[in-house]
Ligand SMILES: Nc1ncnc2c1ncn2[C@@H]1O[C@H](COP(=O)(O)OP(=O)(O)OP(=O)(O)O)[C@@H](O)[C@H]1O
């Protein structure tokens with residue numbers, strides 16, 4: 326009898342990784358990925374997902390263990406060896422040159438492989454036709470939305486002849502519609518025989534797109550399942566030790582005075598076009614207002630105007646009854662507003678340590694007279710870390726060294742601990758795992774219950790529905806619907822986000 330085994334694309338065998346500072350990221354991870362699978366790797370923040378992928382990509386070396394690629398033991402001394410073996414990586418933060426066109430970026434990236442410019446463009450066009458991936462070859466990267474840049478990264482890998490494609494949390498930068506497009510592309514790539522490693526925290530995505538999934542927890546493999554045969558609940562249990570609560574305890578609102586009032590606000594985008602067109606809104610003490618919308622419909626300009634980062638063109642903004650329309654960011658902050666941007670790089674300086682990052686927005690508190698009270702600042706940093714479960718070696722650790730989720734938790738914690746009266750949270754749970762997400766959401770509800778006002782901007786509709794007392798939908802710079810949460814459901818918000826006005 327002949328038993329035919331499916332061919333393996335990647336085999337991890339007993340991978341351990343201890344970072345130079347003693348951090349143990351992987352503790353003997355072993356599992357195998359068949360050729361032509363979309364393979365999910367699921368795990369909480371700090372589970373070791375990115376570390377394992379960086380090892381596969383030849384960027385860092387494992388402390389022990391071996392990796393086989395297409396049956397051969399891989400000995401990489403750097404990413405180029407991995408690329409030559411057919412591995413492509415799409416990071417969360419892209420590695421494209423902004424001032425260059427898409428074509429120039431592709432040509433440049435294939436240069437070390439000795440692929441001619443003409444060949445690159447031919448291959449790019451072929452793979453675009455095959456997969457439905459569309460990228461504008463002649464446009465500059467700077468002018469492209471994030472979703473398109475991600476497609477460029479995928480085309481880049483295909484041009485370099487990737488057989489195994491790694492996507493590290495690819496949907497965290499995408500809008501729901503872009504996510505669907507990406508999934509279509511991935512399915513086509515699978516048809517063409519590509520093997521795809523799909524890293525995520527999101528249970529729904531695992532169910533939607535993967536064939537098989539391995540769950541990592543604290544550097545160990547907790548199990549591998551066929552996606553069809555596993556429920557979201559079981560995956561969640563494998564990922565975190567405790568029972569996961571999918572719903573939040575919320576008391577009914579008792580809204581007080583309006584804390585934030587916006588009247589007929591007009592704001593322009595960086596390119597000078599009207600981005601916010603006459604928005605009216607008011608949030609009371611003890612209320613969470615959720616703004617849903619596809620990214621790029623003016624949400625960013627809107628919250629930047631409120632937080633004093635961007636000058637509005639017209640209209641008024643009042644904080645606790647006082648006009649703050651023309652105040653700059655630091656003054657607005659001092660009066661009790663906090664803004665958590667959706668990009669960690671906007672809210673944190675990666676190259677400095679945690680205490681210094683705390684001081685960035687809270688210097689007033691710890692240096693009222695120009696002399697920094699380091700001891701107090703260190704204590705506060707420790708308390709934020711403890712309260713928000715931020716895993717880092719010490720308060721002196723560079724923020725860059727934290728996993729993405731831990732960075733996010735720290736940024737949130739820093740602002741929430743200031744006890745602002747109004748908090749603007751933009752995608753506050755992006756990149757967080759189930760446990761941390763639940764924690765952050767509870768914190769936002771706590772703020773509301775203590776009489777603060779929360780303005781939540783999120784592309785995650787479950788989050789909007791779960792947290793908001795009132796919902797507004799932003800479309801092309803206008804709030805095209807606004808009302809209590811009970812008047813909305815996912816379908817209705819989805820339609821509104823797509824610009825379809827529905828009757829209440
Ligand atoms: N360069 C580094 N030096 C030291 N420790 C590191 C380094 N990179 C990651 N770690 C640690 O290794 C562990 C695993 O981190 P890793 O980034 O692989 O997790 P992850 O599963 O990708 O998490 P996330 O979902 O938050 O991105 C964490 O404890 C992290 O703090």
Ligand SMILES: [Mg+2]
Nearest residue numbers: 374375728729
């Ligand atoms: Mg990661």
